[in-house]
Amino acid sequence: MENSQHASLQASELSCFRDERLLFSDLSFTLHPGEVLLLEGANGSGKTSLLRILCGFREADAGDIYWCGSKIAESSYYNDMAYVGHADGTKKELTVLENLKFAMALGSAGKYDIEQALDKVQLAGFDDNPVHTLSAGQKRRLSLARLLITHNLLWILDEPFTSLDRQGIKLIESLMAEHLAQGGMAVLTSHHDLSMADLNLKRIHLQACQ
Amino acid sequence: MPIIQAFWAIIRRDLLLAFRRRAEMANPLFFFVLVVTLFPLAVGAQPNLLRAMAPGVIWVSALLAALLSLDGLFRSDFEDGSLEQMLLSPHALSILVLGKIIAHWLVTGLPLLLVAPLLAVFLGLPEQAMGTLWLTLILATPLLSLIGAIGVALTVGLRRGGMLLSLLVLPLYVPVLIFASGAVDRAASGLPVNAQLNILLAMLLSALVLVPLPTAAALKMSVN
Numbered sequence: 190m191e192n193s194q195h196a197s198l199q200a201s202e203l204s205c206f207r208d209e210r211l212l213f214s215d216l217s218f219t220l221h222p223g224e225v226l227l228l229e230g231a232n233g234s235g236k237t238s239l240l241r242i243l244c245g246f247r248e249a250d251a252g253d254i255y256w257c258g259s260k261i262a263e264s265s266y267y268n269d270m271a272y273v274g275h276a277d278g279t280k281k282e283l284t285v286l287e288n289l290k291f292a293m294a295l296g297s298a299g300k301y302d303i304e305q306a307l308d309k310v311q312l313a314g315f316d317d318n319p320v321h322t323l324s325a326g327q328k329r330r331l332s333l334a335r336l337l338i339t340h341n342l343l344w345i346l347d348e349p350f351t352s353l354d355r356q357g358i359k360l361i362e363s364l365m366a367e368h369l370a371q372g373g374m375a376v377l378t379s380h381h382d383l384s385m386a387d388l389n390l391k392r393i394h395l396q397a398c399q
Numbered sequence: 400m401p402i403i404q405a406f407w408a409i410i411r412r413d414l415l416l417a418f419r420r421r422a423e424m425a426n427p428l429f430f431f432v433l434v435v436t437l438f439p440l441a442v443g444a445q446p447n448l449l450r451a452m453a454p455g456v457i458w459v460s461a462l463l464a465a466l467l468s469l470d471g472l473f474r475s476d477f478e479d480g481s482l483e484q485m486l487l488s489p490h491a492l493s494i495l496v497l498g499k500i501i502a503h504w505l506v507t508g509l510p511l512l513l514v515a516p517l518l519a520v521f522l523g524l525p526e527q528a529m530g531t532l533w534l535t536l537i538l539a540t541p542l543l544s545l546i547g548a549i550g551v552a553l554t555v556g557l558r559r560g561g562m563l564l565s566l567l568v569l570p571l572y573v574p575v576l577i578f579a580s581g582a583v584d585r586a587a588s589g590l591p592v593n594a595q596l597n598i599l600l601a602m603l604l605s606a607l608v609l610v611p612l613p614t615a616a617a618l619k620m621s622v623n
Binding site: 244265 | 401479495
């Protein structure tokens with residue numbers, strides 16, 4: 190993570206409409222290495238929409254997003270970010286190993302190799318299991334393993350704790366703490382409050398404007 | 400180069416997926432064989448009529464089989480979030496899309512190519528037209544996958560895109576059908592077919608270059 194010191198994610202005056210309804214407007218924030226941004230708000234308040242805008246799937250109705258000072262389309266943004274959304278992004282007919290190998294081919298190699306990453310998310314020994322035989326929590330851990338095997342500075346996570354048990358949540362929190370300590374950043378939505386006290390946490394509370 | 404690795408990885412993954420879902424994947428081929436074999440039963444034992452109809456019957460069935468297989472091109476990737484991951488890849492989406500189209504052709508077009516001569520014999524297509532039938536299939540089945548990809552990319556985000564997909568894609572398939580079956584027809588009567596084959600080749604080459612970019616753009620729109 191050679192350039193992680195200078196990396197920053199900056200959103201300036203974002204607004205988003207959905208079906209003629211204003212979800213948020215004039216939303217600005219800056220995220221530096223080692224920081225995590227937690228998006229809070231009721232269902233339908235625009236958390237997922239904001240994440241999808243940050244991923245570039247949606248265009249913001251106003252405002253821009255900058256990565257390391259330049260607009261995301263003109264920067265190395267897609268080389269430096271990883272997203273885990275509601276949909277796992279894994280193929281249920283393929284095995285754990287095949288899925289991770291494909292994820293690796295789409296990005297560039299990261300901190301860990303596949304073996305170590307599976308060990309980290311406690312899926313060691315599941316290499317050759319087709320994904321449809323895994324439980325919901327195991328699938329979630331598999332999609333999070335993708336974060337470890339590819340190069341990335343910014344994690345964008347949509348409800349990463351869904352269907353994880355208490356131990357799984359602790360596990361992901363510790364992986365996130367490690368990522369942040371190494372100069373990474375994270376943006377996430379969660380109904381579960383992050384329990385780590387030493388986290389450099391920013392919060393944005395989204396309230397659907399009526 | 401990483402982009403080439405990603406390109407091969409996507410082809411390999413899609414072929415592997417097709418192998419794991421082989422029952423589903425054999426559907427278009429089965430459809431193709433079924434339609435062609437039903438024709439003689441419906442038309443009756445009239446060898447001359449069948450021989451005259453053979454190019455058209457084979458090509459219409461191939462086209463419908465291709466149409467039947469199209470929806471699967473991006474559907475499952477769209478539903479399980481793999482498409483989102485491809486969009487976020489630092490590699491050009493159009494190259495990844497081209498990989499997917501090639502894999503789709505290998506799974507759906509290539510088997511037609513292997514079965515078609517057998518069915519042509521079955522319908523009594525003259526021997527001198529066999530080579531041309533093969534050539535038109537080689538040139539035009541990839542074209543069907545390529546043209547279809549744009550339609551699928553546009554409709555994959557819709558809940559009931561099936562009807563719309565046919566409406567979008569069929570008119571674009573018509574020129575392919577005309578030139579391909581026309582070529583086989585002419586070859587059966589011993590006429591030269593260079594013009595038709597050249598036009599098909601030109602269409603294939605332009606589609607190879609022109610299809611991936613709008614397909615990638617349409618996919619980005621569909622994921623929105």
